[in-house]
Amino acid sequence: MDTATxxxxxxxxxxRYAELVxxxxxxxxxxxxxxxxxxxxxxxxxxxxxxxxxERPLAAVNLKQAKLEARVQDGDEVALLPPIAGG
Amino acid sequence: xxxxxxxxxSYLTRAPISLDALLAEVSxxxxxxxxxxxGTVRDGPDEHGVTAIxxxxxxxxxxxxxxxxxxxxxxxxxxxxxxxxxRLGTIPVGEASIAIVAAAPHRAQAFEACRYVIxxxxxxxxxxxxxxxxxxxxxxxxxxxxxxxxxxHG
Numbered sequence: 001m002d003t004a005t006x007x008x009x010x011x012x013x014x015x016r017y018a019e020l021v022x023x024x025x026x027x028x029x030x031x032x033x034x035x036x037x038x039x040x041x042x043x044x045x046x047x048x049x050x051x052x053x054x055e056r057p058l059a060a061v062n063l064k065q066a067k068l069e070a071r072v073q074d075g076d077e078v079a080l081l082p083p084i085a086g087g
Numbered sequence: 088x089x090x091x092x093x094x095x096x097s098y099l100t101r102a103p104i105s106l107d108a109l110l111a112e113v114s115x116x117x118x119x120x121x122x123x124x125x126g127t128v129r130d131g132p133d134e135h136g137v138t139a140i141x142x143x144x145x146x147x148x149x150x151x152x153x154x155x156x157x158x159x160x161x162x163x164x165x166x167x168x169x170x171x172x173x174r175l176g177t178i179p180v181g182e183a184s185i186a187i188v189a190a191a192p193h194r195a196q197a198f199e200a201c202r203y204v205i206x207x208x209x210x211x212x213x214x215x216x217x218x219x220x221x222x223x224x225x226x227x228x229x230x231x232x233x234x235x236x237x238x239x240h241g
Contacts, residue, residue, distance in 0.1 A: 081145065084214065
């Protein structure tokens with residue numbers, strides 16, 4: 001991966017988070033290397049309602065829970081997950 | 088996978104959960120014990136007039152996570168046969184939101200595997216619930232803390 005190329009990441013919001021930002025999905029471009037935490041910061045800065053999201057939400061990358069320190073790659077799907085309440 | 092594409096191989100359903108179908112999935116002559124866990128929508132003394140719960144999910148991840156979770160369970164209890172369904176959408180009080188069946192040669196493994204699956208679901212499977220109350224209010228349920236009030240609408 002050419003680190004000079006910005007990565008384009010799809011960010012999904014669910015449940016209460018989707019209500020806070022008023023949408024269920026945004027696209028974010030950011031320079032590599034980048035982490036899930038960088039994606040969260042970008043979303044909180046760039047989108048209306050983003051500030052209402054927690055700074056350290058539960059997150060998943062490509063359908064698997066990931067730490068905020070995990071690296072993201074171009075084309076990744078990053079999901080911000082409110083506290084899980086299934087069952 | 089989106090709602091319209093949910094098929095019978097999915098761990099998710101929007102219809103009432105069929106226990107007969109789940110039990111049939113795990114039935115085996117080699118299994119002498121079958122444990123069934125049902126999670127049902129509750130309106131107890133602490134719930135302040137819940138009429139239903141609206142369940143939503145990151146559906147693609149739920150499918151993937153259930154796959155991983157059941158693989159973990161199979162590693163722990165290789166002889167157990169396990170099936171699970173989580174229902175989504177608006178579920179009235181008293182109806183099941185999740186059903187887990189675990190069958191094993193002996194009852195201990197069936198109980199243990201069933202317990203393991205529900206505890207892991209609570210920890211890992213991305214499903215959310217919003218309580219719908221008699222007074223028209225709606226509350227996101229946050230198991231890690233207090234319920235979060237949400238303005239009623241429409």
